Amino acid sequence: LGTVSLPADAVGPAVLAVSVTAQACNNSQCLPPLAVSADLKTEILAAGSAFERINQGLFASEVTADSIEVSNGGDQGQDAEDDRSILLFLIGVFFAGLALNLTPCVFPLIPITVGFFAQQAKNRSGGTFWMAFAYVMGIAFTYSVLGVVAALTGQLFGSALQSPWVVGSIVLVLLGLSASMFGLWEFKTPNWAHKAAGARGGIVGSLLMGLVMGFVAAPCIGPFVLGLLTYVGQKGDPVFGFFAFFTLALGLGLPYLILGTFTGAVNRLPMSGMWMVGVRRVFGVILIAMAAYFAAPMMPGNWGQWLLAATLVLGGLYLLVIDRTGSEQPGVDRVMRLLTVIMVVVGLWLAPINRGGAGGQHLEWQPYEAAAVDTAIDGGGAVILDFAADWCVPCRELDEKTFADPRVAAILGGYDRFKIDQTRQDDEARSVASKFGVRGVPTVIVFAEGREVFRITGFERAERFFKRLP
Structure with missing residues (x-):
């Protein structure tokens, strides 16, 4: 609920400029921040005047946790580790x-x-x-x-x-x-x-x-x-x-x-x-x-x-x-x-000590370009898309703990790797997310032979991610 302060003599039709910014998160993934602006047409009545409630249908139903579908991309192996x-x-x-x-x-x-x-x-x-x-x-x-x-x-x-x-x-x-x-x-x-x-x-x-x-x-x-x-x-x-x-x-x-x-x-x-x-x-x-x-x-x-x-x-x-x-x-x-x-x-x-591998080194990722991604996927090679954002903590954990693991890095070295930046939700970012059915970050999608092999949403440990890779 919000509170609007008005001058005592403000009476009659008015337009209120409303802007709301929100971001939804669970314990493994965040949806992008969303800003919504609108002009709210209303009428200001004098103090003590009779009034009629409007738009009651918008507030008749209550959204509950049971009505919201959440997918965390997990599986039984990950649940057992947790x-x-x-x-x-x-x-x-x-x-x-x-x-x-x-x-x-x-x-x-x-x-x-x-x-x-x-x-x-x-x-x-x-x-x-x-x-x-x-x-x-x-x-x-x-x-x-x-x-x-x-x-x-x-x-x-x-x-x-x-x-x-x-x-x-x-x-x-x-x-x-x-x-x-x-x-x-x-x-x-x-x-x-x-x-x-x-x-x-x-x-x-x-x-x-x-x-x-x-x-x-x-x-x-x-x-x-x-x-x-x-x-x-x-x-x-x-x-x-x-x-x-x-x-x-x-x-x-x-x-x-x-x-x-x-x-x-x-x-x-x-x-x-x-x-x-x-x-x-x-x-x-x-x-x-x-x-x-x-x-x-x-x-x-x-x-x-x-x-x-x-x-x-x-x-x-x-x-x-x-x-x-x-x-x-x-x-x-x-x-x-x-x-x-x-x-x-x-x-x-x-301690993140190099234990017998080439780990601890960050992989190089290409920025998203539609033509390059389409060509890599259609060519049948191994492709990985990482949808991430600067404000996303699990995204950083994937970079630091999962992708930097020596075994994972060795396999991903042979992939075409693209990182799609979702920090700013402009038209381009929303378009790319919609194209691949991405609702939040982190989302990682792996392709092979021209088709999607698997995707994860949220952080996943290196051991489990390594076993998924084709």
């Missing part, structure tokens, strides 16, 4: 939730909370387990709601997430959150959260304590949670958001369930100490890596991949060699060192 990636991500989030229990704001509360459960359960059946269970369900409810809201809110960004200004703002927020994990500034816990956390007893009280636990521990776990919220918002999938934060809550709550069942195990927990500060710094490096992840698609060439890899490698080496905070606890220190070694290994694995 499912594996999601599973690995959830496993990582679960262990991150476990690790957050080792931060200074959470770890000292574990024996106190379990002791509170034991005191409350003296005259109740079921011992402390059901109180711990209610506590964990409270945590899970709070975080699951946050995850769903973040995903739904993220859907509102649409093409805004393609903007360098929006991505730059996200990167700055993540870096600021990382700074808090290194002690440069601190979250403050609201007083109402402290009061609510200890206000009630019994099952209901345990549930309420769980509901506000995230606020009480915000100085330590807040930065990581906000970073994860940003990532979930960028995905824009409410189901993914729910499971991501439900899994995080299960990781946070697992120690309470175990200690609620075996209360004697509380005495075996390590003593609080500086090692908990070291845990916070591990999460600080993770937040910096998340900032690099968001910045990577906006950087030229392989710089984004190098930045992410360097962040993990240098951050891991810093924690492994220079900052050995917490080494007074040998057992915890070994776990911390293992985590930092994993960071370094993952960073080296993500």
Whole structure:
């Protein structure tokens, strides 16, 4: 809805010049930006005058998601790869939730909370387990709601997430959150959260304590949670958001369930100490890596991949060699060192290093010329058309990750390669898109023997694209 401000004495027929620019995106593809201008003829009535509603038929029906046909060009093989990636991500989030229990704001509360459960359960059946269970369900409810809201809110960004200004703002927020994990500034816990956390007893009280636990521990776990919220918002999938934060809550709550069942195990927990500060710094490096992840698609060439890899490698080496905070606890220190070694290994694995091929080099593409494209297709040779735009992040990912892969580049070297620029939606760009049935970018079409062999819409990994090529 729009608001039009008029002078108080404006009465009678009027023409309003209206211009609307919009761009539709899903998680894999964007339609071109579309600007529509029109003159809206209307009549301005004096204040308090009777009026009649017009054009009600235009607003009688509501467009729903079910009425919109979306094609992502995927297949079962790609879906299986995505499912594996999601599973690995959830496993990582679960262990991150476990690790957050080792931060200074959470770890000292574990024996106190379990002791509170034991005191409350003296005259109740079921011992402390059901109180711990209610506590964990409270945590899970709070975080699951946050995850769903973040995903739904993220859907509102649409093409805004393609903007360098929006991505730059996200990167700055993540870096600021990382700074808090290194002690440069601190979250403050609201007083109402402290009061609510200890206000009630019994099952209901345990549930309420769980509901506000995230606020009480915000100085330590807040930065990581906000970073994860940003990532979930960028995905824009409410189901993914729910499971991501439900899994995080299960990781946070697992120690309470175990200690609620075996209360004697509380005495075996390590003593609080500086090692908990070291845990916070591990999460600080993770937040910096998340900032690099968001910045990577906006950087030229392989710089984004190098930045992410360097962040993990240098951050891991810093924690492994220079900052050995917490080494007074040998057992915890070994776990911390293992985590930092994993960071370094993952960073080296993500580095866009030439591994035995001619990869890492960008292919040369010809600009679109109708005669040249028609001649190449009619000649029966292998032809690839890449419809792309400067504002299209998945288009850059195809260039940097898929087309630059050594195996893909070796095959495409024998193709006639044409890149069709859809950045500006002028008559020529729309005509070419219409000719080949292209509705959005990225769209890649491969021809052989004078006919279309396949097309993809959206980003596709090099492994899957390589198997498609004739």
